[in-house]
Amino acid sequence: MLGEPRILPAPFPSALGRPETPSDALQCCPMQGLHLTADLHGCRCAPHWLLDATALGRACIDTVRAAGLSAVGQLFHTFPATDQGPGGVTATVLLAESHLCVHTWPEQGAVTLDVYVCNFGADHSAKAEALMAAMLALFDPAQVQRHALRRGAPVAAEAAA
Numbered sequence: 001m002l003g004e005p006r007i008l009p010a011p012f013p014s015a016l017g018r019p020e021t022p023s024d025a026l027q028c029c030p031m032q033g034l035h036l037t038a039d040l041h042g043c044r045c046a047p048h049w050l051l052d053a054t055a056l057g058r059a060c061i062d063t064v065r066a067a068g069l070s071a072v073g074q075l076f077h078t079f080p081a082t083d084q085g086p087g088g089v090t091a092t093v094l095l096a097e098s099h100l101c102v103h104t105w106p107e108q109g110a111v112t113l114d115v116y117v118c119n120f121g122a123d124h125s126a127k128a129e130a131l132m133a134a135m136l137a138l139f140d141p142a143q144v145q146r147h148a149l150r151r152g153a154p155v156a157a158e159a160a161a
Helices: 022-028 053-066 125-139 155-160
Strands: 033-041 071-078 089-095 098-105 110-118 143-151
Touching (some): 053 071, 053 089, 110 125
């Protein structure tokens, strides 16, 4: 039966390098990451970047490697044409650090980008920024709406702010 989540009173095993208690976990070792998004309009790139899943997928893998991140999986899909125009592409690269996801709307010259990195073990924020910059350069948009969200701040720190 599903119910309220429980916090286990037993300590975490310190031999694994984890905090001694659940409350310590919230204060010293929170899940942290950087989530970058961008909405691109008026993309001036070559049309195949918006239409060809294989080409876009290769470019995504190359930019992930160049940014110093680790691809561990991938899925690239081209959507069929509609009355509004050619089908777009979705390219997703699963990273050891989290993910890159790209969606194209060729009939609008538009793209959405999503880059998320977990900072478990190391701060990968600069790599996320480098990956986003490379993807922006690939699509060469006339307009960009960017957002950055720091994720996983400990509850105790948020309450104190």
